[in-house]
Amino acid sequence: MFRFQAFHMYGIIGTAVVLGAIGVALIKRYNIRDFHGNPIQFQPKEKGVVRYLAGGVIFGLGWALSGACPGPIVVNIGYGFFAMIIVFIFANAGTFLYGYFKDKLPH
Amino acid sequence: MREFLTQTWSWWFSGTMIAAIMLCLVYFGQSFGFSSNMRTICAAVGLGKKVPFFDFNWRSKSWNLVFLVGAIIGGFIAHQFLSAPGAAVQISPATVADLSKLGIRAPTSLQPDELFSWEALFSVKGFLILAISGLLIGFGTRYAAGCTSGHAISGLSNLQWPSLVAVVGFFVGGLIMTFLILPLIF
Numbered sequence: 001m002f003r004f005q006a007f008h009m010y011g012i013i014g015t016a017v018v019l020g021a022i023g024v025a026l027i028k029r030y031n032i033r034d035f036h037g038n039p040i041q042f043q044p045k046e047k048g049v050v051r052y053l054a055g056g057v058i059f060g061l062g063w064a065l066s067g068a069c070p071g072p073i074v075v076n077i078g079y080g081f082f083a084m085i086i087v088f089i090f091a092n093a094g095t096f097l098y099g100y101f102k103d104k105l106p107h
Numbered sequence: 108m109r110e111f112l113t114q115t116w117s118w119w120f121s122g123t124m125i126a127a128i129m130l131c132l133v134y135f136g137q138s139f140g141f142s143s144n145m146r147t148i149c150a151a152v153g154l155g156k157k158v159p160f161f162d163f164n165w166r167s168k169s170w171n172l173v174f175l176v177g178a179i180i181g182g183f184i185a186h187q188f189l190s191a192p193g194a195a196v197q198i199s200p201a202t203v204a205d206l207s208k209l210g211i212r213a214p215t216s217l218q219p220d221e222l223f224s225w226e227a228l229f230s231v232k233g234f235l236i237l238a239i240s241g242l243l244i245g246f247g248t249r250y251a252a253g254c255t256s257g258h259a260i261s262g263l264s265n266l267q268w269p270s271l272v273a274v275v276g277f278f279v280g281g282l283i284m285t286f287l288i289l290p291l292i293f
Contacts (some may be wrong), residue, residue, distance in 0.1 A: 002278070002285040006199040008118050013259060015122025016129070020264030023130045034136045043138070045252070045262060045269035052269050055251025056258075056276015062243025063277065064284035065236060067218065069255040070248060071141040074175055076218065078182025083223040086234065087241040094245025095145040099160030105250065 002064050051107040062094075113191045129260055137170055140257030142248035144168075144175050186217075209293035236292070251276060 001009040026032070027040050034040050063069050066087050068076055073091065076084040098105075116124075129139040146161065147168040155162035196217050203213045211221045220227070227233035248254040251273045253262060259277070262270025 002281040003199075003202055003205060005201040005205075008197075011118025012122040012125065013255075015119050016125035016260050017263045019123060019126035020129050020260060021266065023126060024133075024264045024266075027130075027133070034134055036136055038136060040133060040136075042133075042265045044265075045267045048269060049272055052251050052258075052273040053276045053279075055247045055249070056273040057247070057280035057283070058243050059247025059251055059254060060277040060280020060282075061284045061288070062240045062245075062247060062280075063255075064281040064289070066240035066244065067222070069141075070145070070244060071178055071254075071256055073244075074178045075182035075185075076223075078179035078184075079186045079217055080183075081218050081223045083225075083228045083233075083237055086228065086237040087244070090238045090241025091245035091248075092145045092148050094242040094247070095142075095249045096149050096154060096158070096161075096245075097242070098246045098249040099146070099149065099154070099158045102160050 048107055051105075054106070062091075113189050114194070115197050125260060126264075129256075129264065132174075138257075139261045140171075140253055141175070141178075142245075142254035142257060144171050145245055146249060147172060190216075209289065211293065232292075247280070 024042065028042075032040055059069075066073070066084075068084065068087070070091065073084050073088050077088065132139045147165045149155075149158075150161040150163060150165035151172075155165075195213065195215050198213065206213065206219070211219045213219070222233065222236065228237065244254075248257075251258065253270070253273060255277070258267075258270040258273040263274065
Protein backbone atom coordinates (compact mmCIF):
# COMPACT_ATOMS: atom_id res chain seq x y z
CA MET A 1 0.00 0.00 0.00
CA PHE A 2 2.96 2.33 0.57
CA ARG A 3 3.67 2.17 -3.15
CA PHE A 4 0.30 3.83 -3.86
CA GLN A 5 -0.26 1.31 -6.66
CA ALA A 6 -3.52 -0.10 -5.37
CA PHE A 7 -6.63 1.64 -4.11
CA HIS A 8 -7.85 -1.31 -2.02
CA MET A 9 -6.35 -0.48 1.40
CA TYR A 10 -7.19 3.22 1.06
CA GLY A 11 -10.77 2.30 0.14
CA ILE A 12 -11.00 0.11 3.26
CA ILE A 13 -9.56 2.67 5.68
CA GLY A 14 -11.44 5.55 4.02
CA THR A 15 -14.78 3.74 4.23
CA ALA A 16 -14.14 2.77 7.85
CA VAL A 17 -13.21 6.32 8.88
CA VAL A 18 -16.12 7.99 7.06
CA LEU A 19 -18.69 5.56 8.49
CA GLY A 20 -16.94 5.61 11.88
CA ALA A 21 -16.99 9.43 11.99
CA ILE A 22 -20.71 9.44 11.12
CA GLY A 23 -21.34 6.87 13.86
CA VAL A 24 -19.35 8.78 16.48
CA ALA A 25 -21.07 12.06 15.53
CA LEU A 26 -24.52 10.44 15.85
CA ILE A 27 -23.61 8.94 19.25
CA LYS A 28 -22.53 12.39 20.49
CA ARG A 29 -25.47 14.24 18.90
CA TYR A 30 -28.13 11.97 20.41
CA ASN A 31 -26.24 11.13 23.64
CA ILE A 32 -26.67 7.44 22.92
CA ARG A 33 -26.09 5.18 25.90
CA ASP A 34 -24.14 1.96 25.74
CA PHE A 35 -25.36 -1.60 26.33
CA HIS A 36 -24.98 -1.18 30.09
CA GLY A 37 -27.00 2.05 30.12
CA ASN A 38 -23.98 4.31 30.70
CA PRO A 39 -23.45 7.43 28.58
CA ILE A 40 -20.89 6.78 25.84
CA GLN A 41 -17.83 8.96 26.35
CA PHE A 42 -14.93 9.23 23.97
CA GLN A 43 -11.57 9.79 25.63
CA PRO A 44 -9.81 12.63 23.83
CA LYS A 45 -6.20 11.79 22.96
CA GLU A 46 -3.58 13.53 25.08
CA LYS A 47 -2.11 16.59 23.42
CA GLY A 48 1.36 16.46 21.99
CA VAL A 49 3.24 16.07 18.74
CA VAL A 50 6.61 14.42 19.43
CA ARG A 51 5.32 11.11 20.75
CA TYR A 52 2.75 10.72 17.97
CA LEU A 53 5.15 11.62 15.20
CA ALA A 54 8.20 9.72 16.52
CA GLY A 55 6.18 6.70 17.62
CA GLY A 56 4.21 6.78 14.39
CA VAL A 57 7.35 6.81 12.24
CA ILE A 58 8.87 3.90 14.21
CA PHE A 59 5.66 1.90 13.89
CA GLY A 60 5.41 2.77 10.18
CA LEU A 61 8.92 1.36 9.59
CA GLY A 62 7.90 -1.93 11.19
CA TRP A 63 4.53 -2.00 9.46
CA ALA A 64 6.12 -1.70 6.02
CA LEU A 65 8.89 -4.18 6.87
CA SER A 66 6.58 -6.95 8.09
CA GLY A 67 3.62 -5.97 5.93
CA ALA A 68 1.25 -6.09 8.87
CA CYS A 69 0.05 -3.86 11.69
CA PRO A 70 -0.75 -5.44 15.09
CA GLY A 71 -4.24 -6.80 14.34
CA PRO A 72 -3.34 -8.44 11.03
CA ILE A 73 -0.23 -9.98 12.65
CA VAL A 74 -2.42 -12.27 14.76
CA VAL A 75 -4.94 -12.74 11.92
CA ASN A 76 -2.02 -14.00 9.82
CA ILE A 77 -1.05 -16.41 12.62
CA GLY A 78 -4.57 -17.84 12.52
CA TYR A 79 -4.36 -17.96 8.73
CA GLY A 80 -1.34 -20.26 9.03
CA PHE A 81 1.63 -17.90 8.61
CA PHE A 82 3.42 -19.06 11.73
CA ALA A 83 6.44 -16.86 10.99
CA MET A 84 4.20 -14.02 12.22
CA ILE A 85 4.46 -15.56 15.70
CA ILE A 86 8.05 -14.27 15.74
CA VAL A 87 6.84 -10.79 14.78
CA PHE A 88 4.23 -10.90 17.54
CA ILE A 89 6.66 -12.08 20.22
CA PHE A 90 9.12 -9.33 19.31
CA ALA A 91 6.31 -6.77 19.17
CA ASN A 92 5.63 -7.58 22.82
CA ALA A 93 9.36 -7.21 23.47
CA GLY A 94 9.25 -3.81 21.72
CA THR A 95 6.34 -2.75 23.90
CA PHE A 96 8.37 -3.81 26.94
CA LEU A 97 11.34 -1.73 25.73
CA TYR A 98 9.08 1.30 25.41
CA GLY A 99 7.78 0.78 28.94
CA TYR A 100 11.34 0.43 30.21
CA PHE A 101 12.66 3.59 28.52
CA LYS A 102 9.42 5.59 28.72
CA ASP A 103 10.69 8.20 31.17
CA LYS A 104 13.82 8.88 29.13
CA LEU A 105 11.93 9.55 25.88
CA PRO A 106 10.54 12.93 24.78
CA HIS A 107 6.74 12.92 24.63
CA MET B 108 -23.66 -15.36 -0.35
CA ARG B 109 -20.93 -17.96 -0.07
CA GLU B 110 -19.42 -16.79 -3.32
CA PHE B 111 -19.48 -13.19 -2.04
CA LEU B 112 -17.65 -14.23 1.14
CA THR B 113 -15.04 -16.51 -0.44
CA GLN B 114 -13.62 -14.00 -2.88
CA THR B 115 -11.46 -11.12 -1.70
CA TRP B 116 -13.87 -8.77 0.02
CA SER B 117 -14.44 -5.48 -1.73
CA TRP B 118 -12.95 -2.42 -0.05
CA TRP B 119 -16.32 -0.92 0.83
CA PHE B 120 -17.50 -4.15 2.49
CA SER B 121 -14.27 -4.54 4.50
CA GLY B 122 -14.33 -0.88 5.52
CA THR B 123 -17.96 -1.11 6.58
CA MET B 124 -17.19 -4.20 8.68
CA ILE B 125 -14.29 -2.39 10.41
CA ALA B 126 -16.49 0.62 11.24
CA ALA B 127 -19.17 -1.79 12.50
CA ILE B 128 -16.63 -3.53 14.75
CA MET B 129 -15.46 -0.21 16.18
CA LEU B 130 -19.00 1.01 16.87
CA CYS B 131 -19.94 -2.40 18.29
CA LEU B 132 -17.05 -2.21 20.78
CA VAL B 133 -18.06 1.36 21.67
CA TYR B 134 -21.66 0.26 22.21
CA PHE B 135 -20.52 -2.40 24.65
CA GLY B 136 -18.51 0.18 26.63
CA GLN B 137 -15.04 -0.55 25.20
CA SER B 138 -12.91 0.94 22.47
CA PHE B 139 -11.25 -0.33 19.30
CA GLY B 140 -7.48 -0.39 19.79
CA PHE B 141 -5.41 -3.47 19.19
CA SER B 142 -1.83 -2.63 20.16
CA SER B 143 -2.69 -1.97 23.82
CA ASN B 144 -3.03 -5.76 24.04
CA MET B 145 0.75 -6.00 24.02
CA ARG B 146 0.95 -3.77 27.10
CA THR B 147 -1.70 -6.00 28.70
CA ILE B 148 0.32 -9.13 27.87
CA CYS B 149 3.48 -7.59 29.36
CA ALA B 150 1.48 -6.82 32.51
CA ALA B 151 -0.10 -10.28 32.59
CA VAL B 152 3.29 -12.02 32.57
CA GLY B 153 4.33 -10.03 35.63
CA LEU B 154 6.54 -7.29 34.18
CA GLY B 155 4.68 -4.72 36.29
CA LYS B 156 6.91 -5.71 39.20
CA LYS B 157 9.93 -4.33 37.33
CA VAL B 158 8.49 -1.53 35.19
CA PRO B 159 5.75 0.80 36.49
CA PHE B 160 4.25 1.19 32.97
CA PHE B 161 3.03 -2.41 33.23
CA ASP B 162 1.82 -2.13 36.81
CA PHE B 163 -1.94 -1.86 36.33
CA ASN B 164 -4.98 -4.07 36.64
CA TRP B 165 -4.52 -5.95 33.38
CA ARG B 166 -7.61 -8.08 34.05
CA SER B 167 -9.73 -5.00 33.32
CA LYS B 168 -8.38 -5.23 29.75
CA SER B 169 -8.89 -8.96 29.34
CA TRP B 170 -11.89 -8.33 27.03
CA ASN B 171 -9.35 -7.05 24.47
CA LEU B 172 -7.36 -10.28 24.76
CA VAL B 173 -10.58 -12.09 23.90
CA PHE B 174 -10.77 -9.84 20.82
CA LEU B 175 -7.18 -10.89 20.00
CA VAL B 176 -8.08 -14.58 20.25
CA GLY B 177 -11.12 -13.87 18.08
CA ALA B 178 -8.86 -12.29 15.44
CA ILE B 179 -6.72 -15.45 15.36
CA ILE B 180 -9.83 -17.61 15.02
CA GLY B 181 -11.08 -15.26 12.30
CA GLY B 182 -7.87 -15.73 10.36
CA PHE B 183 -8.23 -19.51 10.71
CA ILE B 184 -11.85 -19.45 9.49
CA ALA B 185 -10.93 -17.18 6.56
CA HIS B 186 -8.26 -19.63 5.47
CA GLN B 187 -10.06 -22.93 6.15
CA PHE B 188 -13.58 -22.10 5.07
CA LEU B 189 -13.72 -18.82 3.17
CA SER B 190 -10.79 -19.04 0.77
CA ALA B 191 -11.43 -20.29 -2.73
CA PRO B 192 -8.89 -23.07 -3.51
CA GLY B 193 -5.72 -21.66 -5.01
CA ALA B 194 -6.86 -18.08 -4.53
CA ALA B 195 -4.04 -15.60 -4.08
CA VAL B 196 -4.29 -12.14 -2.59
CA GLN B 197 -4.89 -9.62 -5.38
CA ILE B 198 -2.10 -7.08 -5.55
CA SER B 199 -1.49 -4.56 -8.26
CA PRO B 200 0.59 -5.66 -11.29
CA ALA B 201 2.88 -2.67 -10.68
CA THR B 202 3.55 -3.93 -7.15
CA VAL B 203 4.27 -7.44 -8.46
CA ALA B 204 6.82 -5.92 -10.84
CA ASP B 205 8.46 -3.85 -8.08
CA LEU B 206 8.62 -6.83 -5.72
CA SER B 207 10.14 -9.09 -8.37
CA LYS B 208 12.95 -6.54 -8.75
CA LEU B 209 13.64 -7.14 -5.04
CA GLY B 210 13.61 -10.91 -5.61
CA ILE B 211 10.17 -11.47 -4.13
CA ARG B 212 7.62 -13.39 -6.19
CA ALA B 213 3.90 -12.63 -6.08
CA PRO B 214 2.21 -14.45 -3.21
CA THR B 215 0.45 -17.72 -4.04
CA SER B 216 -1.70 -17.25 -0.93
CA LEU B 217 -1.78 -14.24 1.41
CA GLN B 218 1.95 -13.62 1.94
CA PRO B 219 5.08 -14.12 -0.20
CA ASP B 220 7.00 -17.34 0.53
CA GLU B 221 10.33 -15.48 0.41
CA LEU B 222 9.45 -13.73 3.66
CA PHE B 223 7.09 -16.00 5.56
CA SER B 224 7.98 -19.63 4.79
CA TRP B 225 9.78 -21.91 7.27
CA GLU B 226 12.99 -21.60 5.22
CA ALA B 227 12.82 -17.81 5.53
CA LEU B 228 12.18 -18.10 9.25
CA PHE B 229 15.25 -20.27 9.83
CA SER B 230 17.64 -18.06 7.87
CA VAL B 231 19.48 -15.35 9.79
CA LYS B 232 18.28 -12.59 7.49
CA GLY B 233 14.70 -13.84 7.47
CA PHE B 234 14.60 -14.11 11.24
CA LEU B 235 16.14 -10.66 11.73
CA ILE B 236 13.56 -9.07 9.42
CA LEU B 237 10.72 -10.61 11.40
CA ALA B 238 12.27 -9.79 14.78
CA ILE B 239 13.23 -6.20 13.96
CA SER B 240 9.85 -5.45 12.38
CA GLY B 241 8.20 -6.79 15.53
CA LEU B 242 10.37 -4.62 17.80
CA LEU B 243 9.63 -1.51 15.72
CA ILE B 244 5.89 -2.24 15.74
CA GLY B 245 5.72 -2.92 19.48
CA PHE B 246 7.90 0.05 20.45
CA GLY B 247 6.36 2.49 17.98
CA THR B 248 2.72 1.70 18.71
CA ARG B 249 3.14 2.22 22.45
CA TYR B 250 5.25 5.37 21.96
CA ALA B 251 2.51 6.74 19.70
CA ALA B 252 -0.15 5.35 22.08
CA GLY B 253 -1.99 3.51 19.33
CA CYS B 254 -1.78 1.72 16.02
CA THR B 255 -3.92 1.57 12.90
CA SER B 256 -7.04 0.66 14.89
CA GLY B 257 -6.57 3.09 17.78
CA HIS B 258 -5.44 6.09 15.73
CA ALA B 259 -6.33 5.66 12.04
CA ILE B 260 -9.80 4.22 12.72
CA SER B 261 -10.92 5.18 16.26
CA GLY B 262 -8.96 8.43 16.55
CA LEU B 263 -9.71 9.82 13.09
CA SER B 264 -13.39 8.87 13.47
CA ASN B 265 -13.42 11.02 16.63
CA LEU B 266 -11.63 13.82 14.72
CA GLN B 267 -8.58 13.78 17.00
CA TRP B 268 -5.61 15.88 15.86
CA PRO B 269 -3.04 13.70 17.69
CA SER B 270 -4.32 10.70 15.72
CA LEU B 271 -3.82 12.56 12.45
CA VAL B 272 -0.25 13.38 13.50
CA ALA B 273 0.28 9.70 14.33
CA VAL B 274 -1.15 8.56 10.98
CA VAL B 275 1.13 11.01 9.15
CA GLY B 276 3.98 9.42 11.14
CA PHE B 277 2.85 5.91 10.09
CA PHE B 278 3.10 6.99 6.46
CA VAL B 279 6.44 8.72 6.83
CA GLY B 280 7.85 5.53 8.39
CA GLY B 281 6.15 3.31 5.83
CA LEU B 282 7.48 5.31 2.90
CA ILE B 283 11.03 5.47 4.32
CA MET B 284 11.00 1.67 4.73
CA THR B 285 9.45 0.94 1.34
CA PHE B 286 11.56 3.25 -0.79
CA LEU B 287 14.81 3.78 1.13
CA ILE B 288 15.46 0.78 3.37
CA LEU B 289 13.84 -2.24 1.64
CA PRO B 290 15.91 -1.75 -1.56
CA LEU B 291 19.04 -1.88 0.64
CA ILE B 292 17.99 -5.09 2.40
CA PHE B 293 16.99 -7.08 -0.70
